[in-house]
Amino acid sequence: MLTVSTGRLIARLGQLVTEVETACNSGLDYFDRLREFKRFCDKTPALAQIVGQLPQIPYDFNVDWRELPSRWPGGKEGDGMRWDAIRQMVDGGPQRVDSAWLQLPVRTEHEGLQKLTELFVIPIHHVLVDQLNAASSMQYALLRFKRWAE
Numbered sequence: 001m002l003t004v005s006t007g008r009l010i011a012r013l014g015q016l017v018t019e020v021e022t023a024c025n026s027g028l029d030y031f032d033r034l035r036e037f038k039r040f041c042d043k044t045p046a047l048a049q050i051v052g053q054l055p056q057i058p059y060d061f062n063v064d065w066r067e068l069p070s071r072w073p074g075g076k077e078g079d080g081m082r083w084d085a086i087r088q089m090v091d092g093g094p095q096r097v098d099s100a101w102l103q104l105p106v107r108t109e110h111e112g113l114q115k116l117t118e119l120f121v122i123p124i125h126h127v128l129v130d131q132l133n134a135a136s137s138m139q140y141a142l143l144r145f146k147r148w149a150e
Contacts, residue, residue, distance in 0.1 A: 006046075006132050006133075009044065009046060009047070009132060010129055010132055010133075012040065013040070013041075013047070013125060013128060013129065014125070014129075016033070016036060016037045016040055017037065017121060017122065017125045019033045019036070019037075020033045020034055020037055020117055020121050021114075021117055021121075023113070024110055024113040024114045024117055025110060030097060030113050031089075031090075031093065031094040031097050034086065034089060034090060034097065034121070035090045037086075037121065038086055038087065038090045041128070046132065047128055047132075050127070050128055050131045050132070051083055051128075054076060054079050054080040054083050054127075055076055055077050055080035056080060056084070057077050057080040057081045057084060058081070058084050059081045059082070059084045059085035059088060061085070061088065061096075061099065061100055061103065078123075079123065079124065079127050082119070082120045082123055082124050083124055085100075085119075085120045086120050086121065086124065089116075089120075097113075097116070100112075100116055101113055101115065101116050104116070
């Protein structure tokens with residue numbers, strides 16, 4: 001059972017991810033949408049706490065994309081690396097986003113931005129939603145126990 005605030009938070013997070021995905025088509029405001037997604041995560045206490053618990057593993061944009069699957073750690077380490085990639089793209093500006101998708105094996109900017117979104121944004125979105133759902137379930141159980149105990 002989701003609390004109302006968690007439901008709103010998940011809905012807003014989903015809306016931001018949808019905006020990032022939609023920006024892949026135009027490419028013009030992809031950086032702005034990605035920056036907005038990161039800002040929302042940084043400024044929302046529940047999301048900032050989840051992101052803050054991810055391991056601080058730097059993502060190296062200079063690694064050849066063909067080597068990526070063998071170098072990509074699983075679990076929380078991979079999620080930490082994805083978050084670092086998002087952070088680097090936002091901190092580096094539109095030029096960093098362009099250099100990131102240009103290293104991928106794609107023919108167009110549209111395909112490159114979609115691939116970046118699939119590699120980094122969508123998995124982080126899933127991590128955030130899963131953690132919010134787990135926290136909300138725990139909060140719901142504690143509230144039910146409190147009511148029972150009273």
